[in-house]
Amino acid sequence: MLNKFGENLEKNLAATLSGALRKQKYHLVGNHSAVKRCKWLYESIVNDRPCYKQRFYGIKSHRCIQMTPSLFYCTQECLFCWRAQSGDLEVTWDEMKIPKANSPEEIVEGCFKAQEKILTGYKGNPKTNWRKFQEALNPKQVAISLTGEPTLYDQLGDLIQLFSRRGLTTFLVSNGTLTSKLSNLSKEPTQLYISVCAPNEEVYKQVCRPILPKAWVKLNETLDFLQSFRCPTVVRTTLVKEHNMDHLDQYAKLVEKANPTYVEAKAYMHIGFSNLRLSFECMPTHKEVLDFAAQLAEKTGYKIIDEAPESRVVLLSRLEKPIQVGNS
Ligand code: SF4
Numbered sequence: 648m649l650n651k652f653g654e655n656l657e658k659n660l661a662a663t664l665s666g667a668l669r670k671q672k673y674h675l676v677g678n679h680s681a682v683k684r685c686k687w688l689y690e691s692i693v694n695d696r697p698c699y700k701q702r703f704y705g706i707k708s709h710r711c712i713q714m715t716p717s718l719f720y721c722t723q724e725c726l727f728c729w730r731a732q733s734g735d736l737e738v739t740w741d742e743m744k745i746p747k748a749n750s751p752e753e754i755v756e757g758c759f760k761a762q763e764k765i766l767t768g769y770k771g772n773p774k775t776n777w778r779k780f781q782e783a784l785n786p787k788q789v790a791i792s793l794t795g796e797p798t799l800y801d802q803l804g805d806l807i808q809l810f811s812r813r814g815l816t817t818f819l820v821s822n823g824t825l826t827s828k829l830s831n832l833s834k835e836p837t838q839l840y841i842s843v844c845a846p847n848e849e850v851y852k853q854v855c856r857p858i859l860p861k862a863w864v865k866l867n868e869t870l871d872f873l874q875s876f877r878c879p880t881v882v883r884t885t886l887v888k889e890h891n892m893d894h895l896d897q898y899a900k901l902v903e904k905a906n907p908t909y910v911e912a913k914a915y916m917h918i919g920f921s922n923l924r925l926s927f928e929c930m931p932t933h934k935e936v937l938d939f940a941a942q943l944a945e946k947t948g949y950k951i952i953d954e955a956p957e958s959r960v961v962l963l964s965r966l967e968k969p970i971q972v973g974n975s
């Protein structure tokens with residue numbers, strides 16, 4: 648028997664799904680948002696190993712909140728997504744409609760509280776770096792990226808504005824299918840990521856499984872106007888072996904069209920709910936990601952300017968070095 652989500656997510660969330668999410672260490676915020684401890688927050692505070700975005704762009708992993716304003720909502724159902732999708736665990740809902748939206752103020756407050764709760768866990772760890780722990784209590788970066796499509800949240804620009812007023816840099820990750828929402832953002836993020844995980848429409852339909860009609864056309868429209876953003880932009884490709892790592896010429900055309908500040912080629916990671924859809928073998932090795940990036944570089948004129956083997960990610964740009972946007 649399938650359940651339907653109603654208006655209040657917290658109230659109607661099926662026990663299976665909320666239980667599974669809590670097991671995966673999600674902290675639910677209001678009706679449609681969540682914060683999750685990023686692995687690299689832990690690694691930075693306990694083992695002094697920051698994430699690749701600290702290395703590339705200068706943000707601080709230990710001061711970063713990983714959140715989403717659209718936990719269960721998206722215009723795509725990508726095979727590689729770690730998000731719970733309608734149909735997973737035999738629960739279905741309307742994935743393109745955020746019910747009973749919270750205000751940006753409620754979301755920001757909820758995120759800070761959730762992050763504080765996450766950090767409490769570090770007090771008992773003898774390996775905690777206390778300087779970093781103290782700094783972490785005052786977050787300086789938010790990754791609006793955890794899962795879901797953030798542009799489905801109508802007040803996204805105000806949310807970015809509010810985080811920014813609280814002194815945080817904002818990295819926004821979008822699948823680019825809600826073009827007008829992106830072009831009408833009332834406030835730009837510090838850095839904008841657009842996911843491009845297919846070289847053409849056919850692969851897009853197989854791998855990204857859009858729910859929104861004409862999603863491929865919309866994504867291409869977004870790529871067309873990406874250069875109009877003042878902030879640094881990133882075309883991000885999540886690479887899944889045997890699924891979307893061919894047709895480099897077509898990928899190159901998309902990159903040339905968007906002319907982003909960076910391209911991040913990154914391996915699919917076999918985690919979260921993606922385990923229900925893809926096998927462990929679908930994760931490319933770092934060398935395979937590097938080969939993909941090298942071919943793309945050759946075809947676009949972008950250069951490989953950095954890489955992080957531990958995250959299987961390669962950074963390409965026309966710049967010699969990435970712009971440092973971290974504010975602490
Ligand atoms: S920028 Fe991303 S990877 Fe780095 S700490 Fe924040 S959420 Fe984690």
Ligand code: SF4
Pocket residue numbers: 721722723724725727728729730794795796822842
């Ligand atoms: S666009 Fe992102 S959130 Fe949406 S299904 Fe794909 S990976 Fe998941």
